[in-house]
Amino acid sequence: MFHSLLSKSEESKDVKNQSGDGQSNIIAAVRVRPLSCEELHREDREVLYSPIPGTLQVNHGSQDKLFTFDAVFKPKCSQHEVFEKCGVKRLLDLVFQGFSCTVFAFGQTGSGKTYTLCGPYSLFHGGLKDHSFCGLTQRSFEYILERTQSTQEEFVLSATFLEIYNEQVRDL
Numbered sequence: 615m616f617h618s619l620l621s622k623s624e625e626s627k628d629v630k631n632q633s634g635d636g637q638s639n640i641i642a643a644v645r646v647r648p649l650s651c652e653e654l655h656r657e658d659r660e661v662l663y664s665p666i667p668g669t670l671q672v673n674h675g676s677q678d679k680l681f682t683f684d685a686v687f688k689p690k691c692s693q694h695e696v697f698e699k700c701g702v703k704r705l706l707d708l709v710f711q712g713f714s715c716t717v718f719a720f721g722q723t724g725s726g727k728t729y730t731l732c733g734p735y736s737l738f739h740g741g742l743k744d745h746s747f748c749g750l751t752q753r754s755f756e757y758i759l760e761r762t763q764s765t766q767e768e769f770v771l772s773a774t775f776l777e778i779y780n781e782q783v784r785d786l
């Protein structure tokens with residue numbers, strides 16, 4: 615699961631509409647990763663379905679539970695699709711209006727946070743060169759750099775990567 619947050623002024627009390635575009639300041643999206651080889655080998659089965667866009671159904675024995683999110687991405691969704699539809703592009707546009715934005719991925723170990731944010735391990739260590747595997751981070755940088763290059767204005771860009779693990783914050 616990943617969330618996107620934005621804030622312009624700490625004094626602002628209005629959680630909605632700070633950006634003036636009528637949309638919520640918090641976007642919650644869920645991505646369901648495909649079963650791993652190990653899980654397939656174990657004959658684990660899928661228990662998460664998205665019967666209607668924006669919903670996630672958890673198959674829990676005889677009781678199904680349905681949850682709603684701003685976006686739900688099924689296992690076959692590509693990195694490109696996630697970037698285009700998860701709401702991050704809207705945040706990047708708001709960065710150019712002076713808003714501070716945060717994207718954070720949340721989930722248990724092995725759920726796909728790193729894959730979604732940065733791509734698979736082999737993109738960094740295994741010689742994989744395929745751009746289609748790039749995650750939200752690389753795509754965000756590309757998007758920002760494209761926007762800065764299409765204007766005469768000067769920009770100073772800064773980005774921070776943090777990991778919170780066992781309630782400890784680590785600067786990546």
Ligand SMILES: Nc1ncnc2c1ncn2[C@@H]1O[C@H](COP(=O)(O)OP(=O)(O)OP(=O)(O)O)[C@@H](O)[C@H]1O
Pocket residue numbers: 646647648650689721722723724725726727728729730734735
């Ligand atoms: N959408 C996806 N498509 C294909 N493989 C995926 C996907 N998401 C995750 N994986 C694979 O699942 C495994 C676990 O993913 P990942 O390392 O991103 O999890 P994580 O949440 O960052 O785990 P940790 O908290 O332990 O660092 C990796 O081998 C990764 O390549």
